Amino acid sequence: MSIDALLFDLGGVVIEIDFGRVFARWAAVAGRPVETIAARFSMDAAYERHERGEIDAAEYFASLRSALGLDLSDAAFTEGWNAIYVREIPGVRALLESVAPRVPLYAFTNSNRAHQPFTLRHYADALRPFRRVFFSCDLGLRKPERAAFEAIAAAIDAPLDRILFFDDTPGNVEGARAVGMPAVLVRSIEDIAKAVADL
Helix, strand or coil, rough: CCEEEEECCCCCCCEEEEEHHHHHHHHHHHHHHHHHHHHHCCCHHHHHHHHCCCCHEEEEEHHHHEEEEEECCHHHHHHHHHHHHCCCCCCCCHHHHHHHCCCCCCEEECCCCCCCHHHHHHHHHHHCCCCCCCEHHHHHHCCCHHHHHHHHHHHHHCCCCHHEECCHHHHHHHHHCCCCCEEECCCCCHHHHHHHHHC
């Protein structure tokens, strides 16, 4: 495989995330059962609009108040929302740093205005191997939309079929492959290491 660049998802590939931590934090503040909040939460139209940057955090949290039946402040929603982040996935940064001198690395994350500053601040070291980190809320496009992958390819000036993409979500991997981008479904660091070794 002849590759010009590697493109990585962040959540679940570089940074460990856990939605359960979000629901638990909101439940603790609201005094509600965590199971109720988890059952009511969905990646609905407002969630996707937030990730495209079409609405800001305040508007999204207003939608959550209605959907979840929670009377939480924006600050409480934000604090719980950012609890999704657990830690860097062990070993991934060292692997990326070993590859970066040989092939350009980029990241593309479906993210939003609430998570973006937290990610950049708390995971600056983990993001350092990447030449650029693309956030869906800046692009106005999100994975697995065809236009999102095409925008990334144009931005890094590489053909889609010469960008190797890594993501832990099957739908995103399928979306990348549908536009001609080779893609690896990441279930562990070993999937990344093997793909890089095969290059």
